Amino acid sequence: MTKVLTVEGMMCGMCESHVAEALRKVPGVEKASASRAKKEARVVCADSVTDAALLAAVNATGYEASNVRTEADKPKKGLFGFGKR
Numbered sequence: 443m444t445k446v447l448t449v450e451g452m453m454c455g456m457c458e459s460h461v462a463e464a465l466r467k468v469p470g471v472e473k474a475s476a477s478r479a480k481k482e483a484r485v486v487c488a489d490s491v492t493d494a495a496l497l498a499a500v501n502a503t504g505y506e507a508s509n510v511r512t513e514a515d516k517p518k519k520g521l522f523g524f525g526k527r
Contacts, residue, residue: 444513445485447496450506452478457505464499471496483507 452458458476461483465474470488477483485496493510500507 443487443489443491445487445491445493445496446511446513447483447485447500447507448509449476449481449483449500450508452476452481452505454478460503461500461505464503465496468495468499 449461452461455478458478461476462474465471465476465483465485468487468491470491471485472488473486475484483500485491487496496510497507
């Protein structure tokens with residue numbers, strides 16, 4: 443399962459590394475990456491990983507995490523930017 447978190451406060455590549463590293467330490471997380479440009483972190487994890495655990499891991503590093511969503515929540519876009527079925 444892929445989860446995406448909104449993360450505020452990242453200013454550089456080192457910030458991205460700190461957020462990703464904190465998320466990788468959460469039991470059940472397989473992969474984690476962060477993007478300051480998109481203001482988000484993306485996590486591949488087991489279904490048992492809770493949103494609260496992910497938020498706590500990021501917030502403990504001093505960044506502000508919120509709005510956890512699964513990749514399936516993100517609407518797919520078609521050729522002209524409209525929703526895809």
